[in-house]
Amino acid sequence: MRELMQWVGIPEAEQAVVLASPPDEQQLAAAVAELRRDLGTLDSRAGWPPGSGTLPLYAYLTVLPGVLAWHAARGVPREVSQATMRQLGSRVRDGEIVRPYWFARHFRGSLYRLGRLQFDRTTRHGEPILDIHIPGDGPLNSEACDNSLTAARPFFAKHFPAEEYKRAVCTSWLLDPQLADYLPEDSNILRFQHRFTPETVVSQADDDVITFVFDLPPGADLPRRTRLQRAIADHLAQGKHWHHVTGWLPL
Ligand SMILES: CC(C)(COP(=O)(O)OP(=O)(O)OC[C@H]1O[C@@H](n2cnc3c(N)ncnc32)[C@H](O)[C@@H]1OP(=O)(O)O)[C@@H](O)C(=O)NCCC(=O)NCCS
Incomplete structure (x- = not known):
């Protein structure tokens, strides 16, 4: 053990x-x-x-x-x-x-971490796709994301040859376009977001954002130390909401 x-x-x-x-x-x-x-x-x-x-x-x-x-x-x-x-x-x-x-x-x-990102084998309407997840253990820099995305298709082709993954999907608060009202264009989050073609708003993400970014329970007093923390707290204080958004990218 x-x-x-x-x-x-x-x-x-x-x-x-x-x-x-x-x-x-x-x-x-x-x-x-x-x-x-x-x-x-x-x-x-x-x-x-x-x-x-x-x-x-x-x-x-x-x-x-x-x-x-x-x-x-x-x-x-x-x-x-x-x-x-x-x-x-x-x-x-x-x-x-x-x-x-x-x-x-x-x-x-089903899930593998390849560098910065995790990829989870799944299907949508019969099509094999990779569901991307972002572990919260360091900055989401562009080069690291490029490397992960480049590695994904060959990795799955080699180890899961029966399934052909041509597209990846991501459903996350990181794809909420409202973040652009607060974060600079060259922030890692917006650069990541711009890789995807947004498709649908899936659900409200207020509680998840508070958990992921602050590691606090819903309703807690939110610190405002970084730009993202200020953005999240200000947005919620105005009675607005954050959303999980689904976006796609070709691999
Ligand atoms: C996704 C993540 C790695 C991006 O971090 P990053 O690379 O630092 O992001 P950016 O460069 O875009 O940051 C822009 C601003 O937001 C701040 N920020 C980003 N993520 C933050 C976090 N988790 N907590 C506090 N502040 C954060 C940065 O410090 C920066 O503000 P500053 O200029 O005042 O320093 C980070 O938000 C994270 O670890 N999130 C938790 C994991 C998660 O939510 N995964 C998705 C699940 S659906």
Whole structure:
């Protein structure tokens, strides 16, 4: 367990908390069986009700060697597997995963981190597409994004040759065109946004933006230290909303 926690980058102090509170063995066996059933599918049935404690983390770590073997069988380089799985290490607080459902994609073998961006294999109306996600662990600089986007098509062609990915989609608050009212044109966020052809406004994103940018619960007092923080707070204070927007790009 310790070795796996180390490998995904769970901090030492967190590891001790995790080891001190193992989940119920029967629940763990059931959760592991669900995750094993989901491996290789594009959909996850395993769910984590609030208050699942350390169960999701134990379950994910238990299946991790099997998922890595599944990656290896497809020739996925070990560095890509580790870069992908290290997001788990960054999301452990007080021994539990913050938003554990997010990792379903990592552990069913659909999501891979290639440099700055993550790509999740999925389908839309029967077309194989890559769903882009942006981990919040550093600036979103353009060159890093170029490199990730350039790597995506050859990576999936090599390791998942049965599926041909010609387009990528992204659904994010980062694609909300209202950000242009606040951020400079040369900001990383707007430069990223301009790569996509926007299609639809999907849903209101106020609570998600507060979680992603401030790591605070909805309704909390928002600090205004950066341009983005001021933008988000001012916009909401005016009674306006942020939205998740879907955009497309060719690969
Ligand atoms: C996406 C992300 C990496 C962009 O960061 P970036 O490269 O610094 O973005 P920009 O260069 O466009 O930043 C423009 C301004 O916003 C600020 N900013 C950007 N992201 C910020 C964040 N998460 N928290 C606080 N301020 C932020 C920058 O500091 C800058 O303001 P400044 O000029 O006053 O310093 C960052 O917002 C992030 O980590 N977000 C969380 C992950 C996320 O939301 N993913 C998408 C999920 S749908």
